[in-house]
Each structure stands twice: as C-alpha cells, then as structure tokens.
Amino acid sequence: MTTKWFGERVQRVEDDRLLRGHGRFTDDIDDGALESCLVRSPYAHARITSIDVAAARALPGVVAVYVAADLPFGNIDLPILIPHPNLTHGRTQRCLASEVVRYAGEAVAFVVAESRNIAEDAADVVRVDYEPLPVVITPEAGAAAKHLVHDDVPGNVAAQMLQEVGDVDRAMAAAPHRKKLHFRFERGAACPMEGRAVWARWSESERKLTVYDSTQSPTSIRGGLSVLFGLPESNVEVIAPDVGGGFGPKIMLFYPDELLVPFAAMQLGRPVKWTEDRQEHFTAVNQERGQVHEVEVGFDEMGRLLALSDDFIHDAGAYTPYGIILPIITAAQVPGPYRVPNYRVQFRAVYTNATPTSPYRGAGRPHACFAMERTLDSIAKEVGIDRAEIRRRNFIQPDQFPYHLGVAWQDGNSVVYDSGNYPALLEKALAMLGPRPAGDHIGMGLGVYVEGTGVGPYEGAHVQVLVSGKVVAATGIPSQGQAHATVFAQVVADELGVEVADVEVTGGDTRRFPWGVGTFASRGAVTAGNAMAVSARMVADKAKLIAGEQLEVDPADLELVGGRVRVKGSPDRGISLAAIAVLANPVRYAFGGGTEAATQFASKRRPGPPLADGEQPGLEAIGYYSPPGSTWASGCHAAYVRVDPMTFRLEVLKYVVVHDCGRLINPFVVEGQIEGGVAQGIGGAFYERLAYDAEGQLRNASFMEYLIPYSTEVPEIEIGHIETPSPLNPLGVKGAGEAGVIPVGAVIGSAIEDALGVPITEMPLSPLKLFELSRPQPGRV
C-alpha cells in the first residue's frame, strides 16, 4: 500500500457533473411517470369521521386515489426501526391515517394523476371530516399529560431510562458547592435544499420493482419493501441517485410516500413519482431538538466536578419510528470530554402532537454539549476562574484512554472513548482565537465536545479492477454531498497503487452493492471507508498472487505501484493490473482487451484447473468492515461575538474550530463538512426555531419565516486539525460529518452571556429573545 492519496487535499471528483447541471436528482427522473400528491391532516390532533374521495376520483386526469382501506398494508403499524427495552410504549403511524391523526401534516390520502397540477387539484377536493381533539404541543405539556396523544399511553411517556455511575446523591451531599440549572431547547429542522422525492417503476414481465428515493439508506428501504411486497430482495432495486443534502431526516422506514409510490406503480403498471414541496417538508419530515433539562452539579473550590445529575424531557413528537436513539445519545454525551466521577442521567421521552422526531445533524448532542458547557461556564463564574481554566481542570487526560463512561451507547454497547487529546484541542483553539478585539458588547464563547461516530453494525464494498486497468468500487451507502466518491477513491487508489482518477465509486445503488446500513451518525468514512480498504487489500493480494505465478516470484516480494504489480527493488519487472485482470478470469472466448491471454490455449498456462479450488474469477473482491465500537471524535470551538445593544443583531467577529477526527483522509473535504456544520449550528443557535402555536400549527413553514442562514449570517471559519488516530479501525479514522454543528449553540450562548451579562440557558435565541432577556426584570437587581 502507498500513502500517495490518503491525507491529501484531493479535489472532489463528483463536481463536474453537478456543475454542468447534469446531476441526477430523483425529481429529475421522469420516464413518463404519473405524478402524485398526498392529502395531509390540517389538524394536529383529530378523529377522522369520514373520508370522501368520490369527487377526486371523478376529476379528469386522476388515475387513482388511495385511502388506508385500499392498501393491503393499510392496517399495519409502520416499523419501530430501533426497538429498545426501555421503549415500553413505542407507537408508529400507519401509512395513511384512517382513525386518528396526531400531527398536522400526517398523511390521510394519496392521489395519482397525469400531472402534478391535476393531483393537487384532486387532493383539494378529497373531503375529510375531522373531530378536533385536545392538542399537546410542548415537551412540558407532554410530560404534564393533561391530555393524551395516544389513548393507551399513560402520561404520554413513550420511554424512560435512568442510568447512574457512582453514587450521585452521596457525592452531591458531600460537595462543597452545588448548583441547579435549567436548560430548554426548541425544535429545529434539517432543511436540506432538495426536499424528499420518490420515483418507482414495476416491471410485470421481470417482476422487478425499481425505486429511486432521495434517502440516506437505500439498502434498508429495499429490505423493507421486499418484506412488505413479498418479493425476494433480488427483485427490488433501490437507488439513491444524487441526493441534495440529507442531514438525518432522509433516513426513515418508512415515510408514507416510500410505500405509496411503489405500491401505486405496481398497481397501475406505470412509473409513478412523488416530489415533496417545501411546505410539506416542514410538517411531514422528521424534526428534532425539543428537550428540557434540569441539571444539578456538585463541585469543589477549584471548580472540579464531583457529581452531576441531569433529568430531561425529550419531545418525541407524535410517534417513535426511530425508537429512543436521540435521548440515548443525549444521555451518553452530557459528560463530554470531562471527568464526571458521579453521573446520573434520566429521561422521559414524551409524545406531543407534533411531527415525529429522528436524528438531525448532531442528533441529541448539541443539547448535551450546551447543558454541560453552560454548566461549566456557570461554575467558572462562581469559583472565579476563567472559562478555559475550568475546562483544563476537568478534562479527561490523554493517558486515560480507553475511557469507560459507564453509560449506554446507541449501538447497544457501553460508551468507551477510544482516543483523544482534549487539552491540546483547547490550547490550540485559544492560540488561534487570539486576543479579544477592542470594542463594547463583545463576548468570548467557548465549547468543547466529543462525538461518538462511526457506529456499526457494518458496511461493505465491492472493488474490481477492470480489464482496462480502471477500477470500480461500490458501497451500499449513498452520498448527500459528503464527497464519498473522492475519499473512497483515495482509499482504494492507495491500496491498489493507482490514480484517484482511475477509481470510479458508486454509492447508494443496491444494483451495485445490495448490503449495508446507511449514511448517518458520521459513519461513512469509518464504516464504508474501512470496507473499501478491506476489499481493495483483498484485490491487491489476489493481484500479487496472479502476478507471482506469472513472474515466478513470491507474492510477498511484490508491490502495487503506478497501476502495476512489480518486484520490490526491481521496478522494471512487473505486470500491469489490466493484464492481471485479464488473467484473473480464465475464458474460452477472447473478446479483445487482451483477453486472448486468458484463453485455454494461451502461451503461459497455469498448472491445474483454470480456477483453482476456492478461487473466484475476476480481479475483484467484496469485503466488509464492522466496527467493534464507536470512534470518538472531538473538537473545540471558540469565538468572539458582538451583539448590537439596540437591535440585538449578532455579529460573529471571529470563529475558530480545532477538530480531531483521527487520521484525515482528505482535509479539504473535512473542512467543508466543518464549515457547513458550523453554519447549521449558527442557524440553530440564533435563527431557526420551529414556531408551533397552541393548536399545533407550525406557523413558520416556509423559508420566508423559518430563517436558515444566508451567506450574510455566516462568518469565515478558521480551522485547525489535530490527529489522534482511532485504534479501532485499520485506517485510524473517525467520523466528521456532524462535528461542526455540535458545540455552536454552547459557544454562541457563552459569547452572548459574556457580551450582555444575561444568563443564556436556551436555544435557539433570537434578537427578540435577547431584547426580552436584557430588559430590566422585576426582581432582578
């Protein structure tokens, strides 16, 4: 293996097509497809008393209108993706609601027509009568349970969980100082620029279902569709073509359209497509971030943590399709990079009449980080030390790895940090941040975090050297912009001694690679990246074996360099990978491209049968990588922020990030991930709030009112790297996708508190919120 490509700032190979307007997103696919539209509930909680689709069915151009009773799977509850013993009252929606709707936007009927306009016109005349029911909308209201979201779920509690390491009560009682803090987080939305879309075609003659889906997990969708439609997996192909951003919520099993579109295509014998509009994206796509935390902390005179307890409510939304992964992550990530000798965390995941929740970039971590970091800031103030110093005094030290946290992780194991150097992160960030700029109303913010990345169970890859010498590689996971085709090509190119330009990577197409899990949890580089390395190494070994026979050299004395397998120390003695690819497939019929060399009358024949026992044709391999545990990335963000005392406009004067995701495959790509993550974090900290009213209506379901940042809101971001390789995987890498977003709320909150002197205990903030906090309050001195 060479290291010509690993670690280099290789430019993205996927750009050309996208820049020329030749990307292929799901809605770009047509092929005579019928178009469709969902009828959605306008009520957040209501009993359906009748549905009348006659007028819709009668409209010219309407091909079909489906309600629950029309679906063979209409009366089954959709799956709970990740069951958990503590999820005692898990509930999922049905594909189309027929009795009770539990959030505004829940699907009720599905219209298929010759055009989208007709489908929308028909959806307008589907008559659904509702009897409104009382609405439960905030986490606190969910927990108070004055009304129930599900009749059969007492207290609206889907799950509760209590974990304790050490003896918190005893340590708290003995602590010289104690503090109680309250933190509140409201919902936000991922808002990828491409909404969701599904296109499906059924071939009756081949009994084959082909589905294009803007999903983060085509392999799982394929598995689910094959079960539901009673087809062998080999008769179902699911392709995530170019996907215009994902950030978490594009992974589900299933959104109703993911069943309805293939079902309609099978029923109607014509391709069917569905493309979401932005308004329905706001209400029908999973959201996140609603939590309320009650923290109590005990510490000594030096500011050292002695005990910490966090009791929080997690707003699950109307259903729990994604189990309780989010609060489990929050619970595990509160201690962050700090030693907490006695830690107790408990949560209740409660139902509310709002869109269901599932991971959105950061996935439970921004809340955990905010709670811990703001707690430390508060202790620093009380003890009278600066905010960097309190972190120094509490960091887990570089010689303490592997570090066992003692609480549960999202992969079913217990949290173990594999490696890291938190003090180095902080010192480097402080050095990069430099002195405080002159001026008034300027605050400094600081946040340090860890991130469990690269969760299993596994990913795989297929790597093949073609007879042209070019290499194709495929994995099950799709890209939503993370440059998989570039970074995986770098990994494969190094293993095979070829150029990045010679490696073509396909992801997210079950025709090319049918097994795998998905792109989420900052896991692509760790799982699929290592699977690429494993597979490419198998190919390299096979190439050496064949070349060894041809050259009559021990394979151990061979190396792969420059597209050839050559003898170490005698670079002139070698054979091209293209020629080995030919020899790897014994043939009867020569088809050009050098294949005559592999026929039975070739000049140099191998002894024995053309394929030896256990040997497979082709210079290719399929390999898998299954991580033993998560890799724990980490980072420190620091910023100077100015708050206008009149308008409360936020100006980020300087923002620095020091990041450690183990060995960097491509710093250029990682920096892009971080910059984008910080921008989302800034949105989540100050601009983006899903504003539900008391009736459960989302009042800002458009980009005019839900303010995702433009360029004008996002500063330049200075990025530094440190690398503590992960000992857990061959490449030594950790995930990087979510890192940028995690501590931003804590950093901005810390900076604003420093600038204005008002306590910041919630996210998102806004100019209005700062105005309210800054007004003289009754009782406040």
Add this chain to the structure above:
Amino acid sequence: MKVNGSLHAPPLDPRRLLSDHLRHDLGLTGTHVGCEHGVCGCCTVLLDGEPVRSCLMLAVQAEGHEVSTVEGLAAAGAPLHPVQQAFHECQGLQCGFCTPGFLMSVVGLLAQHPDPTPEQVEEAIAGNLCRCTGYASIRRAVHRAAELSGK
C-alpha cells in the same frame, strides 16, 4: 422564447412555471426547485442576462426573452466555465443542489462587476441558500471566478 441560444415554443399549459417548463418540458433539469416561493434561489436563471427566480415566473412570461440556464455555461466536453471551475477549485459545492442557482447568480454578478468587492459578492449571493457549505467556500469561489474570468 430563447433558451441557451435555441428557440423553443412556449408551453401549452398557461399555468406552467418557468422552472417546471425548463425542467419537465425542455429536460433542462439542472435548474432546481428548492422552495417554490422565491426564497432559496436554487431555480435562479438569467433572463436577458439578469438573475431571476424561475419558480416565480410563468413560462409564458418568458416569451420574447432570452433565458440562460446552467446547462448553457459550458458546452458538452468543453472545459468548465470560469465560474464553474472556481466553484470546483474552492469546494463551493457539496450536494450540488443549490449550485446551479449560485452559478447563475455569480455569472450575473461578474457580468456587471468583473472584479467585485467582498460587499458586492455578499449582496449577489445573499439571495441563495446553501445548507451544505456554510458559504465561506462559495465566497472564495466568487473571487476566484473573477480572477479566472479576468485571465
């Protein structure tokens, strides 16, 4: 109407949006639709050289005008347009969905201001949303595009 230099008949359906007409009637799917209410800028095209939202126009309104889309920036097989090249060099894109809109906004900017100030860059792209890059790389790309265009 003229699209990327060729004449096309207007659509039969008068309520066809220009964005839908380009995408679904003419097959120019490089113009993307991100919000359909004129905020995200993904659907930006040039109308007689000026950046406009193709989702806020009916196709019939473009009659008698010249529409330029991302597909017209560089001919098939030809090198990338300087703005495209600059976005590539600076990683001004990740998922690529908002990219055509940004490219057209920037082409419009550079036609007016071949050597834009940072403020002019900010103003020109302040109507385009990107959820992946965090914009810093896009701002770098615009300045790089000016440099490449000047060569």
